[in-house]
Amino acid sequence: MEEDIYLHKLNLRNVKPTAIRLLILRTMMEMNRAVSQPDLEEKLQTVDKSTIFRTISLFLDRHLIHAIDDGSGALKYAVCSDDCTCSVSDQHVHFYCEGCHRAFCFRSQAVPVVQAPEGFVLYGVNYVLKGLCPACAARPDKD
Template sequence: MFALRKIRPTAIRTMVLRAMIGHTSAFSLPDLEEELATVDKSTLSRTIRLFHEHHLIHSIDDGSGTVKYSVCRDDCQCALGDLHVHFHCNRCGNTYCMEHISIPNIALPEKFTLESVNFVMKGICAQCSDKSRRGQ
């Protein structure tokens, strides 16, 4: 993945990427700080910034007050055409990439220039729905 994104691999970067890939939902900087307690916080912040700038991860503002991140697919360039919907669970607080659901193309009025899009749906995720049905 590093070569594809033109990032020089180091031991720390590899450790951080492995931790990121291990998440089944979007993760925050505090999540990674807790998981990788031996990694200096400034090193972790710089690594996230580098990964984000090289489109190895993308950021999500899910309205929770903390920016979340998710690892990009190999074919993603984080361009407007690659953007997808995110789903934030109101019960467990997890945010999921819905990569199979593209953000619709919206025609803006003349002289408006689109630079970014944040499309977050909110509700109850499948895991929390299953727990409700089982009475947990």
């Protein structure tokens, strides 16, 4: 049953499965790309903006989703894989399409390992490639 996937993901991160949380998680997974809070607000117009914000915050805190700063001015969020702990070793490459302004996770592409100098403590990596996604690259009107 399709709903079992969402319940499994919430239970794995100790998130109580309310109707709104299931709706937001399902929407994020169905969009099949990283989404911003405004993207979710547009898609879920019947859900209060503050509820979406609180749910995103909870999901981030429980490592159910990760945030992506793709340089567009709005953080994007993507659902983590079941084995992700959001540690530096779990970080992967992201791609920002300058045509449609969508961000995509390249889960199979790990970020390059960088050794910080002594005394520095590394908590995260933001590695974003920029260009055109296949749909935008195929458009005849591309720049």
